[in-house]
Amino acid sequence: MRFVKLVVKSFQAIESAEIELGRGLNVLYGPNDLGKSTVASAIRAALLVMPGTAEASRYRPWFADGGAPEVTLTLVDDDDRYWRVKKSFGASGAQAKSDLATSKDGVAFVHDSDGRAVDEQLRKLLGWGIPSPGGKGAPRGLPTSFLANVLLGEQSNVESILAQSTEGDGASSGKERLRKALAGLAEDPWFKRVLTEAQKKVDAYFTPAGQRKRGKGSPFIQASDLVKARGEKLDELRRGVEESRAVEENVRTLRERSLAAREACDEATRELATLRQAYARAAERTRAEEKLARATAEVEALDQRANEVAEAEREAKRLEGVVASAAERVVEASALAVSAEEAVRAAEDALRAAAGEDGARQREVNRANLQRERAELATKKVEAEKRRDAAAAAQKLAQSAKDAGEEKTRALEDLANAQSGEEGARAVLTEAEGDLALARSIVAYGQWHAAEAAANHALAARDRAESERARSKAKEAAASEYEARAISLEAEATAARALLPDPALTKRIEDLFQRIAMAEASLGGGFSIVLKGTGKAALHVTTDGEQVVGGTMLDGKLVLEADKMASVGIADLLDVEIVAGAAEKRHELERLRERWANEALPFLKRAGVEAPLALREKKTALDALDAKLVQLRSDARQHRTEAAAAEAAATLEDQRRAMLDASAREASVLEAKLGAQDRALLAQYVERLGPQWKEQADALVSAKEESLADARGKLENARSAREMAQYRAADAEKLDTSARAAAEGALAALGQRKGKSPAGALVKLLDEARTELDTVAARVLVVDTELGALEREASEKVNAAKANVERAEASRDAAMAGRAGLVQIQEAARADLQRALGRAEALRKALEGADRAGSEQRLAEAKEAFAVYASDSLVSRPGAPGITADDVTAAEAREAEAKSKLDECKAEASHAEGALTKVGGAGVRDELLRSREAYDLAKERQHDLEVDADAWRLLRETLEEVEKEGSTHLGKSLAAPVSSRLADLSRGRYSGLRLDQHLRAEAMDVAAAKASDDVLEALSVGTRDQVATLLRLTVAEQLKSAIVLDDHLVHTDPERLEWFRDTLRSVALGTQVIVITCRPHDYLGAFDLSQGATRDLAGGMMRVIDATKVIRRFGPAPTSRR
Amino acid sequence: MSPAPEDDVVLKLLHTADWHLGRRFPGFVREDAERKLTRARVDVLERIFGLAERYEVDAVLCAGDLFDVPSPLPEWWEPLVEQLVKRNWALRPVFLLPGNHDPLLPDSIWARGSKLRNALPPWVHVVDASPLEVPLVGNAVLYAVPCTSKAGQRDPTELIPKRAAGDDRIRIGMVHGSTFDMKDCQTDFPISRDAAIDRGLDYLAIGDTHGFRFVPAERREPPTVYPGAPEPTAFDEKDAGKVALVFVNRRRKVTVQPEAVATWTWEERHIATMAELRDLRARTDLDRRVLRLRVEMCVPAPEYEEAERLLEDLEGTVAKHGRVGVLQLERAGLVLETSSIDVYCKDFPDVLRSAVERLREQANTEDPARAKVAERALFHLYRLGRKAS
The missing domain is CATH 3.40.50.300 (P-loop containing nucleotide triphosphate hydrolases)
Known part of the structure; x- marks a missing residue:
């Protein structure tokens, strides 16, 4: 200050x-x-x-x-x-x-x-140790302190400074300032070297403000950048690993899910197959069972017919016996009737003998009429009964024929149904074939469309590749231009820089220039030159670098004023140079100028400048050139990078085009396959199937193929059913024909015409026969009553004769009746026999017309076919619920669902697996491990660096602290230069002044005497003034502060x-x-x-x-x- | 005893994998160390191919991860091309298999039309089909399946057809992936341990893990072998640095012989005493070692200074080579014993001794961070003090 x-x-x-x-x-x-x-x-x-x-x-x-x-x-x-x-x-x-x-x-x-x-x-x-004004407890009067007294001490109290110290200061600022100022004096050289080294390290690590250096080249920044870069890399790899892990986990999960779905699908397929098989087997079993039943029924029917034939034959035989017996009995009865007739005639003779009267004769006539009538009635009855029985038999045969007809009708209906089913199955098959063709067309169209799109993409990729390549070339050209300019500029800068001195030399030149300026400034003070001419002479005078007289002829007195220098040339006789200022300063200036000529001027000349400032300007211009160079190179690099990126993009597009070209070729093949199909319709289908059209279409093709196979199976079943129905119809036809023939035979026997409704006629015949029987029975009752009345009219003799006659007649009648009855029986037996023979013949013919061997063969086959199912666990489990078409449909639905799920899982898995190409997998995990290790190492290095830096700072601070807190002694520090001057002043009499740590004078060292404060007290006023002045001067010198000495050496x-x-x-x-x-x-x-x-x-x-x-x-x- | 004719070797193969050309080693702070290790991967190719020539093998199988990334820079693939081109092996095919580090991707180095592919001699085959089926000499056939992504969940051997009835050829398989027999193994490209048996292979050449081993360890017939990385890449790799020589006789019996080709041996050491550190410094085999050195000891100031010097000898400086080829130093455990520091500073001036005392107090605080800083400062003071004296 x-x-x-x-x-x-x-x-x-x-x-x-x-x-x-x-x-x-x-x-x-x-x-x-x-x-x-x-x-x-x-x-x-x-x-x-x-x-x-x-x-x-x-x-x-x-x-x-x-x-x-x-x-x-x-x-x-x-x-x-x-x-x-x-x-x-x-x-x-x-x-x-x-x-x-x-x-x-x-x-x-x-x-x-x-x-x-x-x-x-x-x-x-x-910073003199004076507290801020107005502080509490601040002393009144002139504010003072140790330094205030040292630097501005009053005239009246010169030596009082020796009794003062920093202890009395109201603030610590004075002590701090002194400590800092005197620190340089205080340091032990050993300590100083240590402190200097520590400070160098601290300066390398920290800014003057104590912050860690963050500029370019800072080790902290380098370490921090390394940690940051590795941390970022680590984070990136962690993300990569997480992503990879997620993708792999996802793929794993999806694959497991896909496997599970496949298992479920396989299970559903197996279940469906089992159900279908079981269902088919059950249907087959049912058909076999039905076939067996039909074959069994057929054989049983044949057996029944055979039994019927045998029965009919047995009946015919029996009837033949009956007829024969009846003939024998008729013969016997005829003989009996003949004898009875004879008895009657005898009795009649006796009666006639007994009666002989007309009345009796009339009665006899009546009775004979009645008896005749009664005999007729009996005949009628027999005939009516025959008709009734024949009608009943014919009715039975007609019923059999009807049943056979109905059976035939049913068989024909079944056949029609079977044919209809077969036609339906064939239609379904045709439809399934159509569907399959359509599904395959959809696939083909989708593939063609995708291939077509790929071909278009290939074209677009080619265009993009060309565009990118053009862009790359443009960028390359621009980069080359920038680089060329950069090379040109660099050459220019290098040439220019080669002419410039290096920074250290520049600094030295500037320092030299400054020192010369300062040295020149320290000269001067002014002087005057008085030139007194005694004659005329050419005179050249310059003062302070300016020519004031040039070529003027001097004649008289000339007074010149100069501040620093002047030169006077008198003709060619004399050149005088006059320079103001102290000799050492002039010499110093001359040395500096000499140095300037040797050390600076050649470089300035080489650089083409005259002053250091111009050097700076040139350097600044070069720096600007460098910056431009850097910018140009950066631009060139940027363009090269962009060119490379564009080229890479072009290459990528080329690769894509190459990959897509195959699709384009495939498109033409597929297009040929599509032919003239309705592509708009196919496009609609593909569009409707959505993004997963391929999988959907493939699934559709699979489904349609299965539907086709199913339709073919159904058609086969229908064909089999139709053939079975045809067989049954043919069988029924035969049965119907034979039954109808039998019925018609019976009707013909009853006198019915062919073609009339046999059932109605037979009913009518039966009713008529029954009516006639009823009528005959009623008439017989009347006749019998009338005969009774006639009988009651005879006399006892007569009556007896009559009775004899009657008995004879009765016997005869009985014999006749018996004979008639027998004849009737015989006739009836014959009729029965004929019928039985006819029936047996019809039955035999029907039986002979039936293919028993074929029926038995079919039965055997049916049994054999059915026997297969006896051991079939699918259909023969006891108590197993029947498998219905609904079960199969449900299983088909489950399978379709499982397939759909599987396709979905496969699609998801395929999509997820596609992501595997984008992730790092084990490689990135491996890299993560290495990167983590590198990051930890960088962190450790950073920490070590920070510990080292902090250690240096701590060391520096600790050294300063120990220095500050008394390990260095301000009094000793200040005492040294004071003592040195004092010894010089006193020519060695006083060798030292001792000051305490607060700079209070404690004692004076006297040569060859023991130091004592008494000596200090004993000093003369003048010496004390001198000691005080030396102390003050030294303090001011160390503080580099102005000092006012007000007549302090009056006693010197x-x-x-x-x-x-x-x-x-x-x-x-x-x-x-x-x-x-x-x-x-x-x-x-x-x-x-x-x-x-x-x-x-x-x-x-x-x-x-x-x-x-x-x-x-x-x-x-x-x-x-x- | 002379061998029977059917014992004649009819097929000789060299099986290698996991070159990892271009791999960087950021765990090594010094650039020269990282460069040495990275470059070693290129240098080992000469020894691998030289071995193939010396044994006159019929084919060289390179089972994946030959590059560390899918699209390496030319500086990594050009040396490989150079090594191959100069061999002129028209009758010794070389098969290069993309692995999970360098999978066969449309834009990868293995893609058809790549600069590498164009530069390779015709007898070098890049496996780019799944599977690639190539007949070999001795009635043998090779089936190789490449990795087509960096991660995968399918067993690549599933793509190798099973041995058909009546097929009596020598069947060699080559894939890249992880077998299930390793602890904590990842499931990338999982390879069934019985793949060789399932597929009817006489030898299954695989790559992925970096140590030589049979899979499973006890089974030799048919062998499934990881040859390991020819140059180790980490400290925890057991039995790395080898290739496998494979000999197959007429009876299809296979003999596998590991051959060491590595330059560098990776080693981990823990130092707990000065004597151990001095012994380590005296070793003469360190120049080809990649050494991870963990120092954990508490020593007084003079020994601390000596330890610093020894460690510098081992590690080297910018100006001089270290004794260890590549050193990864963990020295956080090197602790200055501070209780006796004053003994070694007794000739210091008072002011420095005061500083020593202060720093020692701080080094004994309970805050480990502060204590560490103070301990380091104390050592600096000790060393500077001695130097300044």
């Missing part, structure tokens, strides 16, 4: 003052009582005192009309920032003002703060004063020193005194200020006694 300018108004004795201070040693001199110390006081007021406080009241001007005290101090802080503080110390609140402004260049200031904030900011800025002898003069100039090279003195010769040479208000000497490093010229005090100015 250094002061630039102080402006004081109405401040104690000063009415006004305006002092501009140099950056090095400033000697403000003037007589006593001029107000020089007030200047120091004004500086303290500006920096430390708040307007409006009691302390401020001390600044009131000595003359009441002077206005409010006002101080304006401009200073530059350690960061070269300008601050301008302006304080008005008026008594009233309105007059007490503070204002702080800041500037980067010392010209344009901007407001920073005002009021109380000004002092807060200043104290923070100074000339020799030591000279030493101090040199020391002050040395210190002032790096630190602003303001010496206020009334004895300027103690610090200045006789010619150094200012000719004006201020004078800069030693290249500006020393400024001499005549206080009398810059300070105007109230009242008359003091005068020098010189």
Whole structure:
């Protein structure tokens, strides 16, 4: 920190003052009582005192009309920032003002703060250990601290600094600042090397703000990027593995499901097959059973007929016996009747003998009539009974014929049904064949359509491939152009860069340039040349690089003013160069210029520039060129990448086209297959089947093929049924024919005409016979009654004769009746015999007409066929429920459902398996393991790096802490340079000053004597002043802060004063020193005194200020006694 | 005893798999290490094909995963082509089988028309049919089934027809996939352990796992063999680094002979004492080792420094080769013994000893992270202090 300018108004004795201070040693001199110390006081007021406080009241001007005290101090802080503080110390609140402004260049200031904030900011800025204003417990009066006293100590209390320390500071900022400033002095070289190494490591890892470095090349970024990249890769692989696992699991599940569905389907198919087989077997069994029953019935019918024939024959034989017996008995009865007739005639003779009367004769006539009638009636009865029996037999035969006809009708109906069934089955078969053809056409159309679409895709793929390839070529061309431009630019940049010095050299050139500028700036101070001509001569004069006289003939006196240098050429006789400034600085400048000529100019010349700034500009231009180069290459790479991508896309399209070309060829083949089929209709079918049309169509074809097979089976069954019906019909036809012939024979025997309704005629005949029988019976009763009445009319004799006659007649009648009866019986037996013979003949003929061997063969076959089912578990399980067509239909539905499910599962599995080509499988799992290992390793490395970085930082911090907390001794640090100077000052008498850690002077080391604080106490006032001044100067030097010394060496002898003069100039090279003195010769040479208000000497490093010229005090100015 | 005529070998095969050309090894941080291991996969081809020539085999069967990815860069397939082209084996066919790492995909290296396919000699056959059936010498026939995806659930051997009645040819099968006999095996391309028997094969050449073994381990007839990777790829691979030489006699009896071809031996070591570490450093066989080294020991500062030096010797630096061919170092277990650190720092200046004491206190805190940082800082201080003295 250094002061630039102080402006004081109405401040104690000063009415006004305006002092501009140099950056090095400033000697403000003037007589006593001029107000020089007030200047120091004004500086303290500006920096430390708040307007409006009691302390401020001390600044009131000595003359009441002077206005409010006002101080304006401009200073530059350690960061070269300008601050301008302006304080008005008026008594009233309105007059007490503070204002702080800041500037980067010392010209344009901007407001920073005002009021109380000004002092807060200043104290923070100074870091002198003075607490913020107004703090609780803050001391009254002039705020002070160890550093405030060191740097702005008052004239009256020079040596008091030796008794002061940082312990009394109200804030720690002073100690902190001292610790930092003195740290460099405190370090043990060993410790310093360690700290330096640790700091290097920390600097490599961390920014000045303590953050981990994140810039390019940062190890943290590299490690973090590696972890991030590997983490991303790991995440990607994890996703890949998860995806793969999910896909594989899905495929596995679907495959298991598919297998299960296949098993279920197989089971359903097996069940269906079993059911169909069982159903077919059951149907076959039923048919076999029916066939067996029919064959059995047929044979039984034949057996029955044979029995009937045998029975008829037996009956005929029996009847033959009856007829024969009846004939014998008729013969016997005829003989008996003849004898009875004879007896009758005898009895009649006796009767006639007994009666002899007409009445009796009449009665006899009547009775004879009645008896005749009765005999006729008996004959009628017999005949009626015969007719009745014949009609009944014919009726039975007619019934048999009817039954046979009905059987035939049923057989024919069955045949018709069977034929109809066969035709139906054939129609179903035809339909199934049509359906199958349609299903196959759908498949063919779908395949053709897909192939056609593939062919179109192939064309589109070819177009895309051409487009992508064209794009790729364009990108390649663009990339080549960019690369060519990049190569050209790079050559240009390389050539240009080859002419430029490297950065380190550039930096050295710039530094050299800067140092020359600084060295040139440190020269000067101005001088004048007086040329007195005694004759005419050609004269060339330049001052500070500007020609002021060129070729002018000198005649007389010429005074030239220059600041830094001048050259004078007098004709060809003499060239004089005059350079201002101290010799060492000039020599330094010359060395620098020589270095410039050797080290910088060749490079600048080579680079074609004159100044380092131009180098920078060229470098900037090259950087811009590099950036452009990078951009061009990036563009080229981008175009190459895009070209490669387009080429890859084209290749992919080519591959797709190649793959699809086969489909195109297939399309033409399929199209030929489709022929002239209705493609619109087929398209509708395919569209209706949806995306899974192929599977659906294949399933449809399979279903239709099965339907066709089923229809063929059904047709076969129907054909078999029709053949069976045909056989039954033929059989029934034969039976019907034979039964009809028998019935017609019987009807013919009854006298019925052929073709008449035999049933009605037979009923009529039967009824007539029964009526006639009833009539005959009634008449017989009447005749018998009349005969009884006749009988009752005879006399006893007569009656007896009659009775004899009657008995004879009765005997005769009985014999006759017996004979007639026998004859009737005989006739009836004969008729019966004839009928029986006829029936037996008819039956025999029917029996002989039947194919018994065929029937028996069929029965045997039917038995054999049926016997198969006896051991068939499908149809012969006892108690097994019958299998119906519904069962088969249900099983078919289950199978269809299972097939559908299977197809669905297969489609899903196929789709899922397609996804397997997109996933990584075991490979990606394997890669994941390796990637995880790599990630863990990168994390470990990152952690290790962080631990290492943190370890270095911890080490650095620990070293700083131990340094800070007393392992280094500020007193010892400061004491070293102070002691060194003290020894030099005292020519070795005092070898050292001991300071405690708070910088309080503890003791003085005296050569060859034991150190003692007593020595310090025993020092002379002058020496104590000198020790105090050395201490203050050293502190200021370390802090690089301005220091004000207000006549602090008044008790110093000339020799030591000279030493101090040199020391002050040395210190002032790096630190602003303001010496206020009334004895300027103690610090200045006789010619150094200012000719004006201020004078800069030693290249500006020393400024001499005549206080009398810059300070105007109230009242008359003091005068020098010189 | 002289062998019978029917014992004459009529077919000789070299069976290899799992080259994994182009495989990267990100687990090895140093690029040169990773490069060595990646390059080793290419270098081993010379030895494999040289072996085939030395034994005059009738055919070379390469059973999948020959590349690590389906579409490797030319730098990985060009050396293979170079190796094959220079052989001129018109009578020794080579069969290259796509595996699950490099499946036969439309855009893969194995696809018809690919640059690789175009560059291969005519006696090199890429298996691109399922199955590929090719007659071999000695009345033999090869059935090979490629992987057509990276993952699959079907047993590829199911695509090999069963031996028909009366077929007395030597039947060789070649597929790539996992058998069920391994613990925790994945089910990608599952291969039934009895596939050779079911399909009537006299030898089933398979690839996938990286160690040489028979499947199942105890069965030799008919043999089902994984030859393993010719160069190991991981530390846990047992019996890797081999190919299988297969001899078949007239009676169709098969003899399998493993042959080592690897350059690198992968080894894992655990170091718990300085003596072990010194012994390891003294070994002379480390230059062809891929060594995973886990250091777990707590040592005082001088030994810690020595351990650091020994580990640097083993691993190498940017400027010098390490003694180990490829080192994967896990040194988190190397711990500085801090209780005696002050003994080794007693000649340090006070200020440094104060720092040592402070860091030692922190190294003994219960927070392991802080303790680790402090321990490292302590070691840095120890080393810097000694160096600065």
